[in-house]
Amino acid sequence: MSVALSLTVNGKAERAEIDPRTLLVEFIRNDLGLTGTHVGCDTGQCGACTVLIDGNAVKACTILAVQAEAAKVTTIEGLANNGEMHPMQAAFKECHGLQCGFCTPGMVLSAIDLVQRHPNADEKKIRAELEGNLCRCTGYQNIVKAVAQGAAAMRR
Amino acid sequence: MGANDLNTIGQSVRRKEDYRFLIGAGQYTDDVNPPHHTHAYFLRSPHAHAKIRKTDTSKAKAAPGVVGIYTGADLTGVNGLPCGWLITGTDGQPMKEPPHPVLAQDKVRYVGDGIALVIAETPDQAKDAAELIDVDYEVLPAVVNPVDALKSGAPQIHDGAPGNKCYTWALGDKAAVDAAFAKAAHVTKLDIVNNRLIPNAIEPRAAVASYSRADDGYTLYVTSQNPHVERLLMTAFVLGLPETKVRVIAPDVGGGFGSKIYLYPEETAMVWASKRVNRPIKWTAERSESFLSDAHGRDHVTHAELALDKDGKFLAMRVHTTAAMGAYLSTFASCIPTILYATLLAGQYTTPAIYCEVTAVFTNTAPVDAYRGAGRPEATYVVERLVYAAAAEMGIAQDEIRRRNFIRKFPYQTPVALLYDTGGYDACLDEAMKMADVRGFAARKAEAAKRGKLRGLGYSSYIEACGIAPSNIAGALGARAGLYEVGEVRVNPTGGVTVFTGSHSHGQGHETTFSQVVASRLGIPIENVEIVHGDTGRIPFGMGTYGSRSLAVGGTAIIKALDKVVAKGKKIAAHLLEAAEADIEFKDGKFNVAGTDRSKAFGEVALAAYVPHNYPLDKLEPGLDETAFYDPTNFTFPAGTHICEVEVDPETGVVQIVDFSACDDFGNIINPMIVEGQVHGGLAQGIGQALLECCVYDKETGQLLTGSYMDYAMPRAAHLPSFKVATKVTPCTHNPLGAKGCGEAGAIGAPAALMNAVHDALAAAGVKYIDMPATPHRVWNAIQAAKH
Ligand code: FES
Ligand code: FES
Numbered sequence: 001m002s003v004a005l006s007l008t009v010n011g012k013a014e015r016a017e018i019d020p021r022t023l024l025v026e027f028i029r030n031d032l033g034l035t036g037t038h039v040g041c042d043t044g045q046c047g048a049c050t051v052l053i054d055g056n057a058v059k060a061c062t063i064l065a066v067q068a069e070a071a072k073v074t075t076i077e078g079l080a081n082n083g084e085m086h087p088m089q090a091a092f093k094e095c096h097g098l099q100c101g102f103c104t105p106g107m108v109l110s111a112i113d114l115v116q117r118h119p120n121a122d123e124k125k126i127r128a129e130l131e132g133n134l135c136r137c138t139g140y141q142n143i144v145k146a147v148a149q150g151a152a153a154m155r156r
Numbered sequence: 157m158g159a160n161d162l163n164t165i166g167q168s169v170r171r172k173e174d175y176r177f178l179i180g181a182g183q184y185t186d187d188v189n190p191p192h193h194t195h196a197y198f199l200r201s202p203h204a205h206a207k208i209r210k211t212d213t214s215k216a217k218a219a220p221g222v223v224g225i226y227t228g229a230d231l232t233g234v235n236g237l238p239c240g241w242l243i244t245g246t247d248g249q250p251m252k253e254p255p256h257p258v259l260a261q262d263k264v265r266y267v268g269d270g271i272a273l274v275i276a277e278t279p280d281q282a283k284d285a286a287e288l289i290d291v292d293y294e295v296l297p298a299v300v301n302p303v304d305a306l307k308s309g310a311p312q313i314h315d316g317a318p319g320n321k322c323y324t325w326a327l328g329d330k331a332a333v334d335a336a337f338a339k340a341a342h343v344t345k346l347d348i349v350n351n352r353l354i355p356n357a358i359e360p361r362a363a364v365a366s367y368s369r370a371d372d373g374y375t376l377y378v379t380s381q382n383p384h385v386e387r388l389l390m391t392a393f394v395l396g397l398p399e400t401k402v403r404v405i406a407p408d409v410g411g412g413f414g415s416k417i418y419l420y421p422e423e424t425a426m427v428w429a430s431k432r433v434n435r436p437i438k439w440t441a442e443r444s445e446s447f448l449s450d451a452h453g454r455d456h457v458t459h460a461e462l463a464l465d466k467d468g469k470f471l472a473m474r475v476h477t478t479a480a481m482g483a484y485l486s487t488f489a490s491c492i493p494t495i496l497y498a499t500l501l502a503g504q505y506t507t508p509a510i511y512c513e514v515t516a517v518f519t520n521t522a523p524v525d526a527y528r529g530a531g532r533p534e535a536t537y538v539v540e541r542l543v544y545a546a547a548a549e550m551g552i553a554q555d556e557i558r559r560r561n562f563i564r565k566f567p568y569q570t571p572v573a574l575l576y577d578t579g580g581y582d583a584c585l586d587e588a589m590k591m592a593d594v595r596g597f598a599a600r601k602a603e604a605a606k607r608g609k610l611r612g613l614g615y616s617s618y619i620e621a622c623g624i625a626p627s628n629i630a631g632a633l634g635a636r637a638g639l640y641e642v643g644e645v646r647v648n649p650t651g652g653v654t655v656f657t658g659s660h661s662h663g664q665g666h667e668t669t670f671s672q673v674v675a676s677r678l679g680i681p682i683e684n685v686e687i688v689h690g691d692t693g694r695i696p697f698g699m700g701t702y703g704s705r706s707l708a709v710g711g712t713a714i715i716k717a718l719d720k721v722v723a724k725g726k727k728i729a730a731h732l733l734e735a736a737e738a739d740i741e742f743k744d745g746k747f748n749v750a751g752t753d754r755s756k757a758f759g760e761v762a763l764a765a766y767v768p769h770n771y772p773l774d775k776l777e778p779g780l781d782e783t784a785f786y787d788p789t790n791f792t793f794p795a796g797t798h799i800c801e802v803e804v805d806p807e808t809g810v811v812q813i814v815d816f817s818a819c820d821d822f823g824n825i826i827n828p829m830i831v832e833g834q835v836h837g838g839l840a841q842g843i844g845q846a847l848l849e850c851c852v853y854d855k856e857t858g859q860l861l862t863g864s865y866m867d868y869a870m871p872r873a874a875h876l877p878s879f880k881v882a883t884k885v886t887p888c889t890h891n892p893l894g895a896k897g898c899g900e901a902g903a904i905g906a907p908a909a910l911m912n913a914v915h916d917a918l919a920a921a922g923v924k925y926i927d928m929p930a931t932p933h934r935v936w937n938a939i940q941a942a943k944h
Binding site: 021034035036037038039040041042043045046048075076077079080085089092093094096098099100101102103104105108123126127128130131133134135136137138139140141142143144 | 168170171173174175176177178179180181182183184186187280356357358359360408409410411413440442443444662663664665829830832833836837838839840841864865866870871872873874876878879902
């Protein structure tokens, strides 16, 4: 049995016939080939799979693809504009907010959502808001710095 | 741009690899999708210890989408997984090396032990089919704690290892230690548990194995820190294939921390099966599988004693450790609690006599192997907890007792085999004390006390041994592999340089650091340097990345290859400039005739080497492509002092880190930004061990109780403070970069600093001792117990 799905991913209209049990993250990775969205756990705890759905950060492993029907999804591949990185991406590079890069797409998208909700978040707030994203490499310090710097750049 | 701008040594150059990671273009193993590939699922044992009476796969084989199912019985001609380090026991006998089958043969020995490889068209079909496999188990009693496993009457895990003992091994002069203890003014004794940890790189292990009938060869993409070692072990020891027929590619790897060094059963079975099914096979561990089957770390139970004279000078140390190996010997398991542990017990101190005895034990748990720091965090924890306790007992200040015992003359031969080449321990201690504002601590403690809170300050003056070396000495100590590294510098005709390194980056930023080294040496822009790693089909035979060795060992191999490139370049330039070779000097990207303004740019020499029209063909081969292997003459010895300040709420038991200051000596630094990042990450893991993380198996059933991120407490952003980090430099004396390594320091130094701070805080509540992790529950209980 398969169901029809139509949605917009990174500005592009997508239509597919999928198994109804397909998770959004599986659809993004396997059907669309957008492998920048990562899977780091099976309990919705790590945030590596975070994408934006209609502008809000969502862990793509926690919802079915069909739940994103008609939604506008942004993955890490959809952030840069003509090869120029989004200010949050640029801040991660500038602040060394990534090492192995595996948590990074989820971190960057969570950070953008965070800044939209709390444009002036201080360190404490940023740390609290990153609760849903695990990073094993950086000790979070430079991620926190990057989010603050990215926030400042986004305000401009 | 002036030539000097090209020298970026010591600058925080932003990373070359970041762009691809930030736009989602990284290529991790799970992103590799060969056409027509199948999916693997591993059926794993639900029991910690059981005999397999019968396995019936007939129903499963008929399930939809199944391509192939293999159990241990099918793997005829496939050997067990080898252990890379032979430890010889105090009885003169080699360690017990019971077979480590790729898939269980007649018995399972831990929850997660592999039973069957199920290959199907989709991951779900593979999983569904696995449920149809009928395994008839005879469940046996299990033992998960290493001390329990040694007791008489404990369940026997391997026939070939009576009493579950792998080896008892010792280092040091026992008689000298006993004599020193006999005349000691004070003896400090501690019983210490070093908690078992699960590495948890955020990228789970994964593999994609393909077979090609065209050349009877295999390609394996795998999450590995050292693809050549993986290939050598898999082909020569397990599958009996020629090395030339297997290409191992470790593409972008999402963190390793040791857990991706080893040859694991999964990818081995997949390579074998890829020929049987004649289609590519893909497997990515689910996180719950990672918890069950990745090699874990630590898991020591130790009794330690320190003998001191009346002035607090250390006279001798005596340590007995029981170290868990888990159910099977993982690739380097045996050398962690021995060679990388007992040898570090001198720490930064002049303790003249040290004796350490280690008993390694099989348990019904996942294998234990190197995890960030590997042996050195355990050693540091023993030493620094003893030093803290001795100082507290004798009423000596924590910095003072360290200063009274610091090694200050180098080279220094420790009583536990290592020869420290250089160091400056006072400088790091002084700086860390400034950073931590130790002077203001008493006031802060008093202020906290007014609020009913307990403040504590903890020191950890750690040392580590990195860049494990030299091969001949390691070989004499039981290493079954070489410990050199390789670098190839291929200058392209147009002057760009491709560097092939045996080191592997899984977050460390080698593409940037190594490019800085090469560009600075050759006087060319960083953009003109490309670093290639992680592919046995492209790089020369290298040893990979572990033990903070990449710059000190891998970087040195590159330097040696660069020296050869420059030497040959001088010959070419001498010809072009019609000068004597001895008169040519190479500086800022130019070959000059000394004392003249005549010169040839690096690019011109490169072009001449590949278009040798005007070239000394009678004396010199064309081309400019040099390889060097570097085998270090000694370990490197990064060291430093970490100081942690905590505030404990006695009502809740919550430990809050108020400040963490780290001053480290990593020798010369190429890229300070990357080094700081490594320190931050290491500190987070060290603090994770001390405050949050603990792997727990059920004592009765051997079930893993901390098998997900819901149960295993990973450090999150809000758990951690902003660290203050600084460095001091005493360059390593025996490699040309003067570099020591920085990857593990944080994880080594931090646990003792934090736990010493917790003990310092809890002293006011009468608490004498608690183990890691200092969870609110444990701290609160200790406070309550001390009241009665
Ligand atoms: S993969 Fe979605 S939260 Fe971990
Ligand atoms: S950069 Fe590796 S997990 Fe965050």
